[in-house]
Amino acid sequence: MIRQLEPKADVLAGRERIVAGLRAILPAGEWGDGVIAEAVRLKPYETDGLSAYRQPPLAVVLPETTEQVAALLKFCQANGVRVIPRGAGTSLSGGALPMEDSVVMGLMRMNRILDIDYADRCAVVQAGVTNIGITNAVAGNGFFYAPDPSSQLACMIGGNVNMNSGGAHCLKYGVTANNLLGLKIVTIDGEIIDVGGAYLDAAGYDWLGLLTGSEGQLAVVTEVTVRILRSPEGARAMLAAFNSNEIAGACVDAIISSGIIPVALEFMDRPAIHACEAFAHAGYPLDAEAMLIIEVEGSLAEQDALLDRIKDICGKFEPLSLKVSQSAEESLAIWKGRKGAFGAVGRISPDYLCMDGTIPTSRLAEVLRRIGEMSDACGLKVANIFHAGDGNLHPLIMFDANDPASFQRAETFGADILKLCVEVGGCLTGEHGVGVEKRDLMGVQFSAIELEQMRRIKGAFDPDWLLNPSKVFPLLEVATPALANAA
Amino acid sequence: MEVSPAETALAATIADSARTGEALAVWGNASKHRMLRPVRVTRSVSSRDLTGITLYAPKELVISARAGTPLAEIERTLAQSGQHLIAEPPDFSLLMGTAGPQTLGGVVATNLSGPRRVAWGAMRDHVLGVRAINGAGEIVHSGGRVLKNVTGLDLCKLLTGSHGTLGLLTEITLKVLPAPERTGSLVLRGQDAARAVTSMSAALGSPYGVSAAAYLPAAAAKAIGQDSAMTLIRIEDFSASVAYRLDRLRAELGAHGESSDLLDDAMSRWIWRMIANAAPLDAAHEEAVWRVSVRPSAGPAVMAALVPLGAKIFMDWGGGLVWIAGPASVAAHQAVTDAARAAAGTWMVFRAPEALRLAVDVIPPEPAPLARIGVRVKAAMDPRGILNPGRMRAGA
Numbered sequence: 001m002i003r004q005l006e007p008k009a010d011v012l013a014g015r016e017r018i019v020a021g022l023r024a025i026l027p028a029g030e031w032g033d034g035v036i037a038e039a040v041r042l043k044p045y046e047t048d049g050l051s052a053y054r055q056p057p058l059a060v061v062l063p064e065t066t067e068q069v070a071a072l073l074k075f076c077q078a079n080g081v082r083v084i085p086r087g088a089g090t091s092l093s094g095g096a097l098p099m100e101d102s103v104v105m106g107l108m109r110m111n112r113i114l115d116i117d118y119a120d121r122c123a124v125v126q127a128g129v130t131n132i133g134i135t136n137a138v139a140g141n142g143f144f145y146a147p148d149p150s151s152q153l154a155c156m157i158g159g160n161v162n163m164n165s166g167g168a169h170c171l172k173y174g175v176t177a178n179n180l181l182g183l184k185i186v187t188i189d190g191e192i193i194d195v196g197g198a199y200l201d202a203a204g205y206d207w208l209g210l211l212t213g214s215e216g217q218l219a220v221v222t223e224v225t226v227r228i229l230r231s232p233e234g235a236r237a238m239l240a241a242f243n244s245n246e247i248a249g250a251c252v253d254a255i256i257s258s259g260i261i262p263v264a265l266e267f268m269d270r271p272a273i274h275a276c277e278a279f280a281h282a283g284y285p286l287d288a289e290a291m292l293i294i295e296v297e298g299s300l301a302e303q304d305a306l307l308d309r310i311k312d313i314c315g316k317f318e319p320l321s322l323k324v325s326q327s328a329e330e331s332l333a334i335w336k337g338r339k340g341a342f343g344a345v346g347r348i349s350p351d352y353l354c355m356d357g358t359i360p361t362s363r364l365a366e367v368l369r370r371i372g373e374m375s376d377a378c379g380l381k382v383a384n385i386f387h388a389g390d391g392n393l394h395p396l397i398m399f400d401a402n403d404p405a406s407f408q409r410a411e412t413f414g415a416d417i418l419k420l421c422v423e424v425g426g427c428l429t430g431e432h433g434v435g436v437e438k439r440d441l442m443g444v445q446f447s448a449i450e451l452e453q454m455r456r457i458k459g460a461f462d463p464d465w466l467l468n469p470s471k472v473f474p475l476l477e478v479a480t481p482a483l484a485n486a487a
Numbered sequence: 488m489e490v491s492p493a494e495t496a497l498a499a500t501i502a503d504s505a506r507t508g509e510a511l512a513v514w515g516n517a518s519k520h521r522m523l524r525p526v527r528v529t530r531s532v533s534s535r536d537l538t539g540i541t542l543y544a545p546k547e548l549v550i551s552a553r554a555g556t557p558l559a560e561i562e563r564t565l566a567q568s569g570q571h572l573i574a575e576p577p578d579f580s581l582l583m584g585t586a587g588p589q590t591l592g593g594v595v596a597t598n599l600s601g602p603r604r605v606a607w608g609a610m611r612d613h614v615l616g617v618r619a620i621n622g623a624g625e626i627v628h629s630g631g632r633v634l635k636n637v638t639g640l641d642l643c644k645l646l647t648g649s650h651g652t653l654g655l656l657t658e659i660t661l662k663v664l665p666a667p668e669r670t671g672s673l674v675l676r677g678q679d680a681a682r683a684v685t686s687m688s689a690a691l692g693s694p695y696g697v698s699a700a701a702y703l704p705a706a707a708a709k710a711i712g713q714d715s716a717m718t719l720i721r722i723e724d725f726s727a728s729v730a731y732r733l734d735r736l737r738a739e740l741g742a743h744g745e746s747s748d749l750l751d752d753a754m755s756r757w758i759w760r761m762i763a764n765a766a767p768l769d770a771a772h773e774e775a776v777w778r779v780s781v782r783p784s785a786g787p788a789v790m791a792a793l794v795p796l797g798a799k800i801f802m803d804w805g806g807g808l809v810w811i812a813g814p815a816s817v818a819a820h821q822a823v824t825d826a827a828r829a830a831a832g833t834w835m836v837f838r839a840p841e842a843l844r845l846a847v848d849v850i851p852p853e854p855a856p857l858a859r860i861g862v863r864v865k866a867a868m869d870p871r872g873i874l875n876p877g878r879m880r881a882g883a
Binding site: 175302430 | 544569608609621625627632637647664685692695728782807831851856857861866
């Protein structure tokens with residue numbers, strides 16, 4: 001079990017009083033009970049997308065309005081109760097893992113789209129609206145919301161903001177932080193604050209940028225103003241298969257150097273190709289060591305022109321095959337394999353850990369070779385999926401959770417991969433967040449002074465360290481939060 | 488990112504001031520010192536001697552340079568590899584009346600972006616990593632040299648646009664992109680502000696990848712030698728795409744029967760540089776300059792409120808950025824901020840004589856709970872409050 005901060009004895013002892021206090025703020029409404037405290041009903045909240053770690057919370061609250069969020073936070077602060085904000089619970093880094101003495105604040109009932117403005121190209125949505133829900137709401141007018149994490153059917157915009165989620169198309173469109181205009185947040189002392197709005201570049205400090213990716217440690221997000229974009233005239237994908245990871249990596253460099261920025265540029269190694277093909281039947285080349293999915297946008301003529309140029313470039317790298325999608329259905333099938341990669345690996349291995357480091361793309365071949373060596377050494381298989389254009393690597397480490405030794409080896413293997421990412425000039429996490437999973441590796445990437453600097457900023461928002469306090473920072477470092485707030 | 492002796496020396500200077508509590512003005516080349524509020528202290532630290540590009544990997548779309556590197560040097564280096572800075576940072580030396588070349592650190596510390604901002608993001612969107620010296624004299628880094636990175640709090644964004652009040656930037660890594668093969672513009676002539684914003688919204692909401700949209704009323708157009716009100720819409724792409732997309736836009740936007748024409752590559756590049764640098768404003772030396780940012784559809788209302796008062800105005804960012812020049816008076820300032828508030832937007836005194844900058848809020852006050860957090864964040868970065876005191880707000 002992952003270590004967390006010591007539960008507060010007074011909070012555990014005061015459980016009944018605290019639950020009664022929460023119920024007084026959140027009486028049963030049209031959705032039913034807004035406070036969950038029965039063991040059996042807490043079960044679904046004991047974990048998130050990183051299901052290796054589990055911990056039932058003290059209680060779960062499901063507010064329906066920003067004002068309720070404010071009243072609940074005020075109550076929690078007054079009673080010294082820790083709060084774990086939660087969207088859909090799809091975090092792959094354990095960002096929503098509860099603590100024994102914590103209240104999980106689920107935002108999923110705040111799922112309304114409040115305003116869509118096509119002329120000004122923005123929408124205001126509540127935190128519990130799903131990522132795809134935004135795109136679905138505006139697609140009829142030809143618009144979309146750009147960041148598209150693989151979990152986009154389930155994950156919620158509030159969680160996307162807190163983790164600064166990416167996706168397969170951020171090479172062109174950027175990550176969550178690049179697609180936001182404003183937030184409505186509630187601080188731990190129950191203050192409701194609007195940050196930014198339906199305009200660009202609010203004056204003063206960039207609170208919007210600081211809050212984005214803050215992993216639920218600064219405030220609770222209840223509303224989000226997002227940029228919506230007009231969809232391109234069309235898009236088409238192609239597959240290119242190569243004899244080695246090195247050759248495919250060199251081809252990626254050549255495409256970028258040519259001045260073309262494809263809207264997506266995805267890399268899969270042999271184990272990933274096989275797993276995904278068995279799942280999606282997308283026509284992936286099973287004889288290849290590495291494969292690229294390359295997508296371009298524009299009119300049909302523009303797509304043809306770009307794909308011709310890309311085919312010419314790929315041709316110089318002795319491709320095993322080049323296949324341009326001939327229809328929208330074929331493009332969908334190509335993406336079905338990639339977006340279903342996690343499920344596909346789940347079919348061939350009882351369990352897997354999904355890593356998320358980023359590396360300079362020039363180091364790709366070397367990093368994949370060393371991951372292969374680590375895999376051989378620890379006896380665990382790994383499939384690599386990679387946002388090749390931006391260097392974000394997703395090794396999927398396969399293990400068997402019923403075998404504790406296997407899980408432990410997988411954790412060590414994962415940590416070694418992330419250390420390697422930092423060693424070659426990259427970082428621990430490109431889009432999944434630090435959460436609880438990578439917390440103890442933060443010292444690999446940051447100095448003690450830097451961790452202390454970030455902790456002081458968290459303390460500026462949350463002086464008592466009540467918001468998601470067991471995450472992001474190594475626990476030893478948080479053992480004396482009072483000291484961290486002294487400044 | 489290597490530690491340089493000059494950086495260590497600057498850190499020691501700041502640590503020294505932190506001990507004595509003596510405030511410091513924090514600068515690059517001070518080319519934007521007429522922005523916001525004056526810093527009235529005697530000692531200063533500058534990053535201008537920290538120069539040089541420390542990493543450029545065109546295939547990885549990243550460049551790192553020390554903060555004092557002249558921006559022009561970075562732009563030249565990128566151009567040699569056919570790349571450019573995504574946010575199109577302007578050159579305000581004429582508007583500000585300053586001669587020294589602006590530095591990379593200065594552009595990032597002020598988060599100033601050009602016309603491309605409306606489609607491709609601000610400077611802050613492309614800062615991948617920073618090194619900075621905080622107010623305790625400690626060197627901290629945030630982010631890194633890779634395109635995707637969510638490890639830890641994003642101090643890159645907090646420091647970008649903080650005008651040297653939270654730290655002295657010493658090294659910056661930016662995402663860059665291939666420069667377009669060709670630039671072209673569609674001009675619709677003679678529109679009023681409301682019609683112009685309707686056209687610009689249609690263009691920016693089209694599938695054609697418009698990279699900028701601006702409106703110059705007749706007076707602003709005249710200031711750069713043009714003879715009628717201009718609504719400008721820019722495409723930057725491969726040559727064939729520019730021609731195709733401008734044709735489509737011209738057909739789709741021409742429904743109102745305004746006369747329209749196309750600007751070629753050279754003319755486009757020139758006129759968008761003028762717009763980036765706010766040249767159409769034609770601000771007189773003694774006038775104040777404001778920037779108001781609103782939702783684009785509110786731009787015409789801001790204009791309508793201020794034109795009768797004699798203000799000079801034009802709009803960029805599809806109507807969302809309203810540039811205003813007018814008398815450097817408290818009354819004029821009040822009119823600008825009233826118009827911005829009525830449009831639920833934000834504003835900034837961009838340039839003004841010291842007297843006005845000391846007399847008024849140069850940026851909007853924050854709601855009290857946020858202001859309290861702001862004071863604590865400032866203390867978390869600069870415990871003694873020695874860095875650029877009063878630059879953004881009086882007494883802060």
